[in-house]
Amino acid sequence: MKRDIEKILFSEEQLEARLNELGQQITKDYQGKELLVIGILKGSNIFTSDLVRKINLPLNMDFMVVSSYGNAASSSGVVRILKDLEQSAEGKHLLIVEDIVDSGLTLNYLKDVLQSRKPASVKICTLLDKPAGRKQSIQIDYCGFEVPDEFIVGYGIDYAEKYRNLPFVGVLKREVYSH
Ligand SMILES: O=P(O)(O)OC[C@H]1O[C@H](OP(=O)(O)OP(=O)(O)O)[C@H](O)[C@@H]1O
Ligand code: HPA
Numbered sequence: 001m002k003r004d005i006e007k008i009l010f011s012e013e014q015l016e017a018r019l020n021e022l023g024q025q026i027t028k029d030y031q032g033k034e035l036l037v038i039g040i041l042k043g044s045n046i047f048t049s050d051l052v053r054k055i056n057l058p059l060n061m062d063f064m065v066v067s068s069y070g071n072a073a074s075s076s077g078v079v080r081i082l083k084d085l086e087q088s089a090e091g092k093h094l095l096i097v098e099d100i101v102d103s104g105l106t107l108n109y110l111k112d113v114l115q116s117r118k119p120a121s122v123k124i125c126t127l128l129d130k131p132a133g134r135k136q137s138i139q140i141d142y143c144g145f146e147v148p149d150e151f152i153v154g155y156g157i158d159y160a161e162k163y164r165n166l167p168f169v170g171v172l173k174r175e176v177y178s179h
């Protein structure tokens with residue numbers, strides 16, 4: 001797996017340090033609020049699991065499964081909800097947790113869907129932001145790191161379902177996906 005990686009962007013240690021900061025900030029901002037953390041699978045599985053352990057508040061967790069990329073290296077623009085929330089969002093403070101914001105299509109769609117369910121608030125937390133990929137603007141409330149305009153894998157993020165279990169975030173070699 002590692003030989004398909006062009007370079008490591010964020011090591012395990014860097015990820016851990018940044019997650020500590022995000023967790024502290026979220027803990028401060030959601031004091032006394034009914035927080036529902038919504039992990040967007042599959043990509044944010046690992047980030048969400050690590051992040052909630054840095055949030056020192058009572059909270060609920062739920063997951064949605066959406067897919068826009070399938071096995072492709074660029075977004076199809078069509079977002080499909082494959083699994084919805086198991087609880088009502090009404091009156092709750094929703095924190096959507098994503099692994100990466102690229103075109104912004106997935107989150108724009110999801111935010112609209114969740115906003116329509118009368119929550120108290122909807123905010124977005126993403127580990128990675130790739131501003132160069134943006135097709136629709138989207139407000140990000142909590143962001144781990146910005147990434148360059150490259151294909152990113154690791155720490156939950158895949159290419160054709162592989163590389164999710166790399167403990168770091170890296171750039172995939174172009175030759176792996178451009179043939
Ligand atoms: O900003 P966008 O261009 O919409 O891209 C971001 C989305 O694409 C990826 O999901 P993918 O559809 O690959 O599903 P996965 O999480 O199961 O890998 C990623 O996890 C985000 O959800
Ligand atoms: O850079 C990326 N890598 C993997 N999946 C993605 N989904 C959106 N952008 C990316």
Ligand SMILES: [Mg+2]
Pocket residue numbers: 043069070157158159
């Ligand atoms: Mg994917």
